[in-house]
Amino acid sequence: MGRKLMYTFFALVLTLSLVAFTGQAQAAKEKKKEGPTQFVGILAYRTGPFAAGGSGFSSGMEDYMELINMEGGINGVKYVFEECETAYNTARGVECYNRFKDKMIFVHPLSTGITYALIPKATKDHIVVISSGYGRADASDGRVFPWVFPLPTNYWSQNTAKIKWIAKQEGWDGKDMSTIGKYLKGLKIANLHIDVPYGQETKPILNAMAKKFGFKVRHFPVPWPGIDQKAQWMDIVRRFKADWVINRNWGVSCTVPLKEAARLGFPRNRILGVWWCGSEEDVLPAGPAAKGYYSTNWHGVGRNFPVIQRIIDKVYGKMKGHISFTRVGSVYYNRGVYAGIINTEAIRTAQKKFGNRPLTGDEFRWAMEHLNITAERIKELGAEGFMQPLKFSCADHEGGGKVFFQQWDGQKWVMTGETMEPMKDFVRKMIEKSAEKYAKEQGIKIRDCSKVD
Amino acid sequence: MTFFFEVLVNGLMTGIMYSLVGLGFALIFKASDVFNMAQGAMSLFASLALYGFLEQYMHLPLWLALLCTVAVMTIWAYAIVFVVLKPLVNRPPLMLFMATFGVTYLMEGIGQSIYGTQAKGLNLGIPDNTYEVAGIFISSFDLFFTAVAAVLVVGLVWFFQKTRNGRALRAVSDDHEAALCVGIPLLKAWTITWIVAGVVATVAGVAWGTRLGVQYSLSFIALKALPVLIIGGIDSITGVIIAGLIVGAGENLGEVFIGPYVGGGIQTFFPYLLALLVLYFKPYGLFGKEIIERV
Numbered sequence: 001m002g003r004k005l006m007y008t009f010f011a012l013v014l015t016l017s018l019v020a021f022t023g024q025a026q027a028a029k030e031k032k033k034e035g036p037t038q039f040v041g042i043l044a045y046r047t048g049p050f051a052a053g054g055s056g057f058s059s060g061m062e063d064y065m066e067l068i069n070m071e072g073g074i075n076g077v078k079y080v081f082e083e084c085e086t087a088y089n090t091a092r093g094v095e096c097y098n099r100f101k102d103k104m105i106f107v108h109p110l111s112t113g114i115t116y117a118l119i120p121k122a123t124k125d126h127i128v129v130i131s132s133g134y135g136r137a138d139a140s141d142g143r144v145f146p147w148v149f150p151l152p153t154n155y156w157s158q159n160t161a162k163i164k165w166i167a168k169q170e171g172w173d174g175k176d177m178s179t180i181g182k183y184l185k186g187l188k189i190a191n192l193h194i195d196v197p198y199g200q201e202t203k204p205i206l207n208a209m210a211k212k213f214g215f216k217v218r219h220f221p222v223p224w225p226g227i228d229q230k231a232q233w234m235d236i237v238r239r240f241k242a243d244w245v246i247n248r249n250w251g252v253s254c255t256v257p258l259k260e261a262a263r264l265g266f267p268r269n270r271i272l273g274v275w276w277c278g279s280e281e282d283v284l285p286a287g288p289a290a291k292g293y294y295s296t297n298w299h300g301v302g303r304n305f306p307v308i309q310r311i312i313d314k315v316y317g318k319m320k321g322h323i324s325f326t327r328v329g330s331v332y333y334n335r336g337v338y339a340g341i342i343n344t345e346a347i348r349t350a351q352k353k354f355g356n357r358p359l360t361g362d363e364f365r366w367a368m369e370h371l372n373i374t375a376e377r378i379k380e381l382g383a384e385g386f387m388q389p390l391k392f393s394c395a396d397h398e399g400g401g402k403v404f405f406q407q408w409d410g411q412k413w414v415m416t417g418e419t420m421e422p423m424k425d426f427v428r429k430m431i432e433k434s435a436e437k438y439a440k441e442q443g444i445k446i447r448d449c450s451k452v453d
Numbered sequence: 454m455t456f457f458f459e460v461l462v463n464g465l466m467t468g469i470m471y472s473l474v475g476l477g478f479a480l481i482f483k484a485s486d487v488f489n490m491a492q493g494a495m496s497l498f499a500s501l502a503l504y505g506f507l508e509q510y511m512h513l514p515l516w517l518a519l520l521c522t523v524a525v526m527t528i529w530a531y532a533i534v535f536v537v538l539k540p541l542v543n544r545p546p547l548m549l550f551m552a553t554f555g556v557t558y559l560m561e562g563i564g565q566s567i568y569g570t571q572a573k574g575l576n577l578g579i580p581d582n583t584y585e586v587a588g589i590f591i592s593s594f595d596l597f598f599t600a601v602a603a604v605l606v607v608g609l610v611w612f613f614q615k616t617r618n619g620r621a622l623r624a625v626s627d628d629h630e631a632a633l634c635v636g637i638p639l640l641k642a643w644t645i646t647w648i649v650a651g652v653v654a655t656v657a658g659v660a661w662g663t664r665l666g667v668q669y670s671l672s673f674i675a676l677k678a679l680p681v682l683i684i685g686g687i688d689s690i691t692g693v694i695i696a697g698l699i700v701g702a703g704e705n706l707g708e709v710f711i712g713p714y715v716g717g718g719i720q721t722f723f724p725y726l727l728a729l730l731v732l733y734f735k736p737y738g739l740f741g742k743e744i745i746e747r748v
Contacts, residue, residue, distance in 0.1 A: 047562075049669045051570030195718035221718030225673045227665055230463050231708035231720055238456055238590075239709075252670035255572070259664065263583050263592050281572040285666015289581075 035073070038347065038358045040065065040081040041100030043110050048087040049225070050251050052281035053332050057110060058083060059323035060336020064307075064344070066315045066322070074347050075356035090114050094121070101125050105361040106346075108132065108339055112198040115148075123147045126361035128368055132339055133158075133275055133298055137201060140398035141435035142369065143447045149368055151342065152298050152390055152401025155274075156205040156430060157422035159246075161403035162272055162296060163189075163209050165420050166244050177423075185214035190242035192232060192257060194249045195221035202248065205430060212426075218242075226253025233260035242266075247273040247295075254282040255290075262289035269294060269407070279331040283408045291410040296403050299338040299387050301413045303329035306382030307337065331413060338387055345381075346371050366453075369394050388419065394449035400424070455588040460709050461702055466595035468681075468701020469602045470664075473657040474674050475681040475693040476605065477650045483613075483688045484622040484646035486546055486629075487538070490553040493675025494560040495654035499526055500662035500671060501568040503655070504575055509568060515577060519655070526651030529560070534644045542639065561672060572668035579663055598660045602694070605656060609649075609690055618645055626688070680724035684731045686741020696739065700724040 042061065045054030065079040073079070084096030093114030097107060101121075106128040109115040115135035122129045129148045131139070137156040139148035153161070163184065168174045172183040191206055193199035203219055210217040218240055220232045226249055236242050245266070247257050254277035261268055269292040273282070278295025303309065308329055315321050316328065327333050350359050350367030359367075373390045390399035402419040439446050474492065481489040489495075502525045505511070506518035513521065537552050581594040613619040624632040625642040633639055661674050677700075685696030707723035737743050 046570065047565055048570075049673075051565070051669065052572055055570060219717070221716070223718045223721035225670055225676075227661075227670060227673055228467060228677070228720070230467055231460065231705040231712075234456075234460055234463060234590075234705075235709050238459065252572070252665055252668060252673075255666055259581075263581065263594075264590060265583065281668075285572045285574045285668060287574045287576050 036077050036358050037080040038074070038077050038105070039100075039103040040079055040343070041096070041104040041107060042081055042083045043086050043093055043096050043107065043114065044083045045086050045088045045110065046083075047085060048089070050088045053251075053276070053279065054086075054088065054110060055323060056279070056327060056330055056332025057108075057336040057339070059321075059327070060333040060338075061108070061340045061343075062322040062336070063311050063315050063328075063333075064337045064340025066320050067311050068340075068344055070314050070318070070320075074344055075351050077347070077351070077356060077358055086111070086114065090117050093117065097121065101127060105359055105364040106130055106343065109135070112201075116197070119145070119148055126365070128361060128365050130339070130342065130368075132335070132342070134198070137205075138431050138434035138438060140396065140431050142393070142395050142397040143449055144435040144439045144444055145397065146447060147365060149392070149397045149399075151392070151397070151399040152388065153403060153422055154398055154427075154431070155201050156427045157398065157424070158275070158296060158403055159202045159205050160209065160423035160427055161420040162246065163206075163213070163215075164423070165403075165405060165418065166272065167213075168418075168420075174418075174420075181213045187215040187244065188240060188242045189215055189217045190220055190236045190240060190245045191217055192220045192222060192229070192236065192245055192247055192249070194226055194253050195223050198250065199248055205427065206246075208430065209426075222249060222253055224253075225251070226256060229253070229256045229260050233257065233264055233266075237261075237264040237266050243270065245271045247271050247277045249274075250276050255285045258283065258286040258290045258293055262286075268292040272296070278406060278413070280413070281332075288410065290408050293408045294416075295406055295408075295413075297331065297406050297413075297415075298401055298404060299334050300383075300385055300404075301329070301331055301334060301406060301415060305384070305386045307341070307386060308334070310382060311337070334386070341381060341383060341387065342371075342373075342390075345373055345377070368392055368397075369452075371399075394447065394452045457706075457710075459589040460705050462589055462591060463595070464702035464705030465698050466592070466599055466701070467705060468697040468699065469595070469599045469694075470657075470660055470697075471674075471677045471681050471700055472694045472697025473598070473602055473605070473653070473660055474678040475685070475697055476609070476690065477653040477657065478675075478678055478682050479685075479687060479690055479693045480609070480650045480653060481646055483690075484626045485538075485549075485643050486626070487549045487553065488546075488687070489650065490550065490675070491533075491556040491560060492650070492654060492678070493672040494557040494564075495526070495529070495651060496658035496661065496674060497667075497669065497671040498529070498560045498564045498658075499651065499655040500575065500658035500667045501564045502526075503659065503662070504573050504667045505568055507575075509573070519659075522655050523652055526655055527648050530644055530647035530651050533647055534640060538643060539640060557672070561669065565669065570669065572666045575659075575662045575667050577659065577663055594664070601656060601660070605653065606690060606694055609653075612649070613690070618642075622646055676721075677724075680728040682738070683728035684724075684738055686738025688742055689738065689740035692738055692740025699727065703727050 042058050044058035069078045086093040086096055088111055090113040094117050108130050109118050112134050115131045131150045135150050137154035139145040139150050140154050167180045167183040170183040172180055206217045222229055271293050273295035275296045283290035346367045349371050350363045354363045369392055371392045375389050388402045392399050402421050405416045405418050406413045477492040481487055499522055503522045506513045506521045541548050579597050583590050583592050621637045622642050661671055681696045681700050685692030704720040704723050708720040712719050
C-alpha cells in the first residue's frame, strides 16, 4: 500500500513538472513570437496611508503601457511590466528596486524618501530615476545628477510659480516681472508644511523670494502624521493673520487644513496646495469645507482628452484596465498617464539613435537628455491641454515645464486655465549653488555639458 | 490674553477627542492586563464598517448602520478573544501585547480589502459651525463630541461600579486566578471587555472619521492616546479623561507659545515630555493603581 502510494505520488509530481515545463516552453515561444520587450519595474503602493496616490499613479502608467502594447508597442517593442508593493516605505522601496534593477532601465520611485535612497544606487547601476514633481529640487542640475530627472518642474520652480500666481490674484498683470514686487509687498504668506524633508524642501526658496519681493513668510511645521493642526491654524488665522496659506502636506495632513480653515472662517480660496495636496482624495473627506480651495498641478484633470478616451475605448473596452473605471481621469490616475507618456517618448527618442530594440539604461539616459516634446507632438499624442511642452538637456533635467492651477468646485477639480512659468533664472542660480555644494560633499566630478554629446 | 484662552479652550476640546481613543486602551487593560495596540485599528475598522453600511454597500439609516457596526465589532471581539487570546491564557503579558500587534495588521489589511484604500468623506450631519464667545472661537463639532465623551464616561463608570458584569470585570482585572476560583468565567469577561472597547472604538472612529475622513490614517490616532495613558494611568477611566485634557491643552499651548522659539512642530513630542515628567514623580500615572508586589 505504502509503495503504491509512493509511486502514485511520483507519477503526480512527474506529470505536474511536465505540464509546467511545457507551459513555460510554450510561453517562451509565444513571447519570442510576440517580439522584443522592454521591462518596466513599478514601485507601487496600493496599501497603507498613501494608497490612494500610489494606486492611481501606477494604474495610470500601466494603462498607458497597455494602450501602447495594444497599438503594437513602440516600433514593435512591447512593454512588460511588474509591480512591487512598497507601501510608501523607503526600506521596502529599496528592496523592490533591488529586485528589478537587473531588468529595468528607469524607475519612478514615487516617494521622496525612496528617491533620496536610490539616487546613489541608481547612478552606480546606470538606471534613470524619474522623480516627477518630487525628490531633490537641485537634481535638476544634470551636471551633478546625470541619472536623475525631477520633471516637469521641481519644488522650487513650483513655488516661484505659486508666488507669481498669488501676485496675479492680488492684481498683478502676470507678465511684467519688474512690477510684481508692488503686489507682493506686505503680504503675509503662511507656509504650512509637514515636518519631514519633503515639507522643509521649499523653505529656502520662499525665504529668498520674501527677501526679494518684500512679502512676509512664516513657516508652520506640522509634525507627522498631521492629524491635528488646531494649534497651527489658530496661530495662522488669529495671531499671524495670514493673507495666503500654502498647504504643503501629504495624505491626511492635506485634508485637515481645509476643515480647520473652515472652522476659523479662513477663506478656502486663499489656500493654495502643493500638487500632492491636489487630488480628489485630499478634498473629498473635507466635504463642503474644501469648496473653493486651489492647488497646483502639472497635467490635465478629467477625461476630456483624446489620450484618456483612447485608454477608455481600447484598454477598458477590452476589460484590461488596472483600476476601478470610476477613477479613470482622476488627478493621480492622469499623473500616471503623464509618466507613461514621458517614458514612451523617451524610448522613441532613443530608438531613433540606437535602433528599434529594447534599450539599456545608458541609452535611455541619453534619450532623456535629448527629449523634446513639442506642442505638435503633444497634439499628435492626443494630450493637448493635458501637458506642456518639455525640452531637456545635459544641464537641465527639469524640462522647463509650466505649472497649472486648479480649483475644487465642491464636486470636481476644475482647471483655471492659467499656466504659470516658474522664475527660471532665480531658481536656476539656487539650484546650481545647492548642486555644486552636494557635488563637493560627495566628491562628484561636475560634468562639462559643452563636451557631452 | 484672549488668544491664550482660545488656544487653551480649543486644546481642551481636542484633548477630549484623544481621551475617546485612550478610553478603549484603558478598558481592555483594566479588565485583562493587555495593552491593546489594535485600538487605533479598531477605530479605523469601525469607521470603515459604518461607511460601508451607510454609503458604500448599503444605504441604511444612521441608527441601523451604527447598530450593525457595533455588531461587526462584537464579531471582532469574539474572534480576538477565542482565536487570538484564548490560546495565550496564562502566558506572559508581553505575548498578549504582541498578539494585539498582529490583530492591528489583520484589521488594517481586511479593512482595506473590503472597503478599499480610498479616503472617504463621512458626513453624519453633526453641526460643524463656529461660535464666538467672549472673543473665543468655539466649534460646535468639538462641543458635540465633548458631550458624547461625557455621556460615555458616565455610562462606563456606571457599568463598572453598578452592574454585575462590570464588577466581574473589575475582579478579573484584580486577579485572574482568584476571579476564576470564585466562578467568574474569564473568557466571558474578556469578551464583554472587548465588546465594550469595540463600542468605544466606534465612537472614536465616528468622531475622528467625521473630522479627518474615513481613511487608513485613522490608525494613527492610537499614537495620540499613548501619552494620555501614561499621564492618566493606564487603568483609570477618570485618569484618561483628565490626562486627555492635559495633553490637548499642553500640546496646543506648547506649539503656539513655545514652538516659535524652537522651530515649531513640537506638538507631537511635547505630550511625551509631559508624560516623562509625570512618570518621574508618579510612575503609575496621576490616577493609576499603584501595584506593590512582594518578592
